[in-house]
Amino acid sequence: MKKLCKYCKSSEHTIDFCPEILCKICNKRGHPHWKCKSKITDKKIEINNIKIDEKNIMKPIQEKKYDCSNLKTIDDFMNIINIPWGELNF
Numbered sequence: 210m211k212k213l214c215k216y217c218k219s220s221e222h223t224i225d226f227c228p229e230i231l232c233k234i235c236n237k238r239g240h241p242h243w244k245c246k247s248k249i250t251d252k253k254i255e256i257n258n259i260k261i262d263e264k265n266i267m268k269p270i271q272e273k274k275y276d277c278s279n280l281k282t283i284d285d286f287m288n289i290i291n292i293p294w295g296e297l298n299f
């Protein structure tokens with residue numbers, strides 16, 4: 210049984226190799242966005258540019274959790290107003 214192209218319903222090719230499909234990333238015809246080469250090169254550049262310092266990653270995760278059981282006054286609540294909800298420990 211032949212697979213039909215999900216995009217143009219042709220039996221000559223699958224959607225991965227569809228000549229009609231429009232790429233969402235580079236807006237060029239001829240490849241789906243998951244096969245886009247401009248996406249792959251962008252990712253490689255991003256990874257090369259990011260210098261990961263393990264100390265910088267570990268510190269915020271351990272120290273940012275804010276213990277809300279210590280909040281008693283309005284001033285205490287005003288102090289946490291800039292802390293993201295995910296980092297509050299109720």
Ligand SMILES: [Zn+2]
Binds near residue numbers: 216217218228229
């Ligand atoms: Zn097709």
Ligand SMILES: [Zn+2]
Binds near residue numbers: 233235237240245
């Ligand atoms: Zn593309």
